[in-house]
Amino acid sequence: MTLAFQLVDHPLMQHKLSYLRMAxxxxDTFRRLVREIAAMLAYEVTRDLPTEPIRVTTPVAECETPVISGKKLCLVSILRAGNGMLDGMIDLLPAARVGHVGLFRDPTTLEPIEYYFKVPDDIGDRLVIVVDPMLATGNSAVAALTRLKQAGVTTLKLVCLLGSPEGVRAVQQAHPDVPITLAGLDSHLDEHGYIVPGLGDAGDRIFGTR
Structure with missing residues (x-):
């Protein structure tokens, strides 16, 4: 399968991503950079939002100008690392609702196990943007997207800082209708399922737990 996704290669984003990688x-710097990159990714992933014209009165004259229309947004974080991206996304999308999917990876099988799910009651009426810093094996993203579709979501997007070809391929095979937006795509996964060269464990680095 040919990998098709949006890779945001803006020089400023790539600069920040390079500093994220450094051991x-x-x-505190890692958290700030994740927040800044997340805001830039929010800008890119919402580029195709529909708009409609309204009439406003400026200090000079009356005019017609566009505002966002259509489905309202919901950001869904894949716990726990996804929470590190929420502030940056909310900076740009302050009216968005927020949901959470709690998954942990079985260290032996690398398969995701759900332990928490909380989303808005009307999530089926919203465009849902799922956030998780790392798209490694893709198992957690696939499980989260499947769970959200079971909850009635029909329009989904996935946004990650870094991905692997294996992870992108897994999501595309399971959910070919879900667009993927990445700040970086690395070469492969190691024997432990970590992205190489990657940036380490994003959750541990965001929350300072290792």
Whole structure:
């Protein structure tokens, strides 16, 4: 399968991603960079939102100008690392609702196990943007997207900082209707299912737990 996804290669984003990768980057700097990159990704992933014209009165004259129309947004974080991206996304999308899917990866099988699910009651009427810093094996993303579709969601997008070809392929095979937006695509996964060269465990680096 040919990998098809949006890779945001803006020089400023790539600059910030390079500092995220560095082992010596401190926890506070890592959090700030994740937030900044998330905001830039929010800008890109909402580029195709529909608009409709309204009439406003400026200090100079009356005019017709566009505002966002259509489905309202919901951001869904794949716990726990996805929470590190929420602030940056909300900075740009302050009216968005927020949901959470709690998944942990079985260390032996690498398969996701759900332990928490909380989303708005009307999530089926919303465009849902799922956020998770790392798209490694793709198992967690596939499970989260499947769960959201079971909850009635019909319009989904997936946004990650880094991905692997294996992870992109897994999501595309399971959910070919879900667009993927990445800040970076690395070469492969190691024997433990970590992205190489990657940036380490995003959750541990965001929350300072290792």
């Amino acid at each position: 010596e980057t401190t926890t």
